[in-house]
Amino acid sequence: MEQEQESQPVTAAAVRKRMPRTSEQRWDRLKWEFLRAVSAEYPNPARKDCPGTEALRDLAEHMVLREDLRGDPRWKHAIQCGPCFEEYITLRDIRVAGPHLAH
Numbered sequence: 001m002e003q004e005q006e007s008q009p010v011t012a013a014a015v016r017k018r019m020p021r022t023s024e025q026r027w028d029r030l031k032w033e034f035l036r037a038v039s040a041e042y043p044n045p046a047r048k049d050c051p052g053t054e055a056l057r058d059l060a061e062h063m064v065l066r067e068d069l070r071g072d073p074r075w076k077h078a079i080q081c082g083p084c085f086e087e088y089i090t091l092r093d094i095r096v097a098g099p100h101l102a103h
């Protein structure tokens with residue numbers, strides 16, 4: 001007897017299946033799952049080798065390109081450092097919500 005599994009684990013394939021339409025929405029959903037994974041794997045409580053807020057802000061102000069994820073040392077760090085990735089997400093959200101802040 002065949003049966004569809006309702007509760008599948010979160011995998012890249014599973015996430016891709018329920019992707020929203022725009023890349024912004026897609027990113028919005030992915031980032032939290034990614035943050036959770038990065039934080040669990042690389043808690044980095046001592047903030048070792050962190051590039052600093054300015055570097056992360058610079059990343060947050062630009063579109064993420066696939067080449068950058070591999071080639072940019074700041075990205076290489078940010079995706080292997082929970083605190084940096086969280087900071088990056090926060091900075092990016094501030095930038096996206098910019099008009100609200102420029103009250």
Ligand SMILES: [Zn+2]
Pocket residue numbers: 044047048049050051077078081082083084085
């Ligand atoms: Zn870091």
